[in-house]
Amino acid sequence: MARLVTFLAILLFVSAAHSAPTCPVVTKKLAPCLPFVKGSSKDPSPACCSGAKELSNNVQTSKDKQAVCMCLKKTLSTIGDYQPSKLSLIPKKCGLKLVLPPIDKKTDCSKFALGY
Numbered sequence: 001m002a003r004l005v006t007f008l009a010i011l012l013f014v015s016a017a018h019s020a021p022t023c024p025v026v027t028k029k030l031a032p033c034l035p036f037v038k039g040s041s042k043d044p045s046p047a048c049c050s051g052a053k054e055l056s057n058n059v060q061t062s063k064d065k066q067a068v069c070m071c072l073k074k075t076l077s078t079i080g081d082y083q084p085s086k087l088s089l090i091p092k093k094c095g096l097k098l099v100l101p102p103i104d105k106k107t108d109c110s111k112f113a114l115g116y
Contacts, residue, residue: 020064020096023071029055034088049094056098069109077105
């Protein structure tokens with residue numbers, strides 16, 4: 001019985017240890033990418049790449065990927081004009097395996113999981 005309780009406690013701890021990044025975290029990590037996404041910078045800044053890398057390390061499941069997509073869709077809708085295609089260039093220009101879609105107001109995040 002004690003082993004079962006210990007096992008369940010470990011399982012609960014492990015499952016609680018990973019959760020999708022919250023929208024404020026996603027926004028904070030990718031905020032330095034704004035000049036690139038808006039077209040005022042040719043390349044993502046080192047801070048943008050660093051934030052994208054940290055974010056990609058914490059996005060593991062399809063649910064995580066969809067949460068990031070929905071957060072970006074919500075956040076990007078508040079910044080005015082931007083170039084959705086530049087968003088999808090960030091991982092490539094930063095040397096990351098994460099794939100970001102070109103998110104705009106019509107993107108259906110429930111049908112799209114950011115790939116690797």
